[in-house]
Amino acid sequence: MTRGDRTPGDMTTWPDPIDRYLADVGRALDPLPPAQRADVLAGIEAHLSDALAEGASPAAVIADLGTPEAIAAQALEDAAPPRPRYLGPRRIAQIVAFAFALFVSIGLATVIPVYTTVTTSQSECVLTTSPDGSSGSGTCTPAPAETVESTATLADANGPFVVAVVLIPIFLTLLPLVALGRVHLPVSIVGTVLLAAGCAIAGFTIGLFYVPALLASAVALFLPTAAKMRA
Amino acid sequence: MVDNGDRIATSLRKGVVEFCVLALLDGGRSYGVDIARRLTAAGLIAGEGTLYPLLSRLRAAGHVTTEWIESEAGRPRRYYELTASGRAQLAEFRSAWAALRASVEGFLEEET
Numbered sequence: 001m002t003r004g005d006r007t008p009g010d011m012t013t014w015p016d017p018i019d020r021y022l023a024d025v026g027r028a029l030d031p032l033p034p035a036q037r038a039d040v041l042a043g044i045e046a047h048l049s050d051a052l053a054e055g056a057s058p059a060a061v062i063a064d065l066g067t068p069e070a071i072a073a074q075a076l077e078d079a080a081p082p083r084p085r086y087l088g089p090r091r092i093a094q095i096v097a098f099a100f101a102l103f104v105s106i107g108l109a110t111v112i113p114v115y116t117t118v119t120t121s122q123s124e125c126v127l128t129t130s131p132d133g134s135s136g137s138g139t140c141t142p143a144p145a146e147t148v149e150s151t152a153t154l155a156d157a158n159g160p161f162v163v164a165v166v167l168i169p170i171f172l173t174l175l176p177l178v179a180l181g182r183v184h185l186p187v188s189i190v191g192t193v194l195l196a197a198g199c200a201i202a203g204f205t206i207g208l209f210y211v212p213a214l215l216a217s218a219v220a221l222f223l224p225t226a227a228k229m230r231a
Numbered sequence: 232m233v234d235n236g237d238r239i240a241t242s243l244r245k246g247v248v249e250f251c252v253l254a255l256l257d258g259g260r261s262y263g264v265d266i267a268r269r270l271t272a273a274g275l276i277a278g279e280g281t282l283y284p285l286l287s288r289l290r291a292a293g294h295v296t297t298e299w300i301e302s303e304a305g306r307p308r309r310y311y312e313l314t315a316s317g318r319a320q321l322a323e324f325r326s327a328w329a330a331l332r333a334s335v336e337g338f339l340e341e342e343t
Contacts, residue, residue, distance in 0.1 A: 025280070036287055043283035046309035047263040053306060054264075064271075066278020075284035 017058045018048055021068070028072035040075055088226030091177070094188070097216035098173040101195075104209045105166035169195060169210050173217055184225070192217045240274075248275050249285055250324040253317050256295060260312035262302075286311060294320050 014022065025044060029037045044065065051061040065071070087095075172191045179187035195214050199207040248270065255266060263286070267279035276282055289295045294317030299307040313321075 036291065039287040039290060040283045043263055043286055043309065044280060047267065047279065047283070049306075050262060050264040050308060053304065064267075064278070065280035068280075070278045071280040071284060074281040075287070 014048070015052075015058045017062060018052070021062050021065075022048070025068040025071055028068035029075060031072075032075055036075070040071070044071070089223035090188075090220045090225045093216050093220035093223055094173065094176045097213045097220060098170070098177060100213035100216060101169040101173040101210060104213065105170050108206055108209060109163055109166050166206075168198060169213060172198070173213055176217070176220070185221075188217075188221055192221060241277075244275055247328075249289060250321060250328070251275055252282075252285065252289065253294060253313060253321040253324070256311060256313040257318065257321055260298075260300075260310045262308040262310050266311065289317065292316075 022041070022045065026037075026041060029040055032040070047065065048061060051064070052058065056064075172195045175191045176184065176188035192214070195210065195217055199210050199214050201207065202210075251270065251273070252266060255261065255269060263282065264279075266286075267276070267282045270276045270282060271279055286295065290297060290311075294314055295311045296314055298310050298312065300310045302308045
């Protein structure tokens, strides 16, 4: 935030009527979101200190500003009814990230064979029968080695514990979708960083599978939100 | 009871005051008391206090920024300054206003 948020230096001590007026305006503005309420009050306080510094009487300054009710009415009229949230580019990218993570996790846990075990069985001797019919000549020819390839999914191999692990990327990509308002951006950044960390740590096993989700989640941070686009 | 003429004027002003603020700031940054006085003198707002919710909204929308700047009087003032998005908003209003004014006047002239 800019320096414009705060009155520099110490709080002015107001003459009594001004103090009462400010308290009344503050009360009238109570229904507003805190940030907007603070901003409106900051504007009015700056107005008061400027007008008083120019030598106007407190009563005249208050009369010119108008009733707290009129100010609040204007503020509440401006506070448009909550507009339908439509999908901004960032939200779309975050939904894509979540979808990637969800599908990869489900896939890893249940379907995709991650482990391939190759078992080469060394077969036992095969007794060859000699051409003359006499058996048991004792020659032992090794039969061609049999290779058996068996695969296992993560869940097969590691049991239910793996379900907990694959839930993490789902959770990390879901968070930015449910954290709205002020916390949205910090949560989105933290989620992306943790996902990147997870990918790096698990890079050689399952980390790579989550790179698409990570990319979508990182790209989302640089896309505008629906609110930005409206402004 | 408010006079009918006043009621018409009030509802007409409603949509345009914020663009008058943008236009005013297009001429250079200004502070609250100054903006309030000019709007009141032009009859665009009734109470000076109603300017601040409006400025707060413009600020939240990114059309203006505020900054405390030392004034000639030697004390800091909270100045409002137009941003690029505010300027774009003003440009859009200018063309919308020109079109609206032309069509309204077209109707009014037909009637008389």
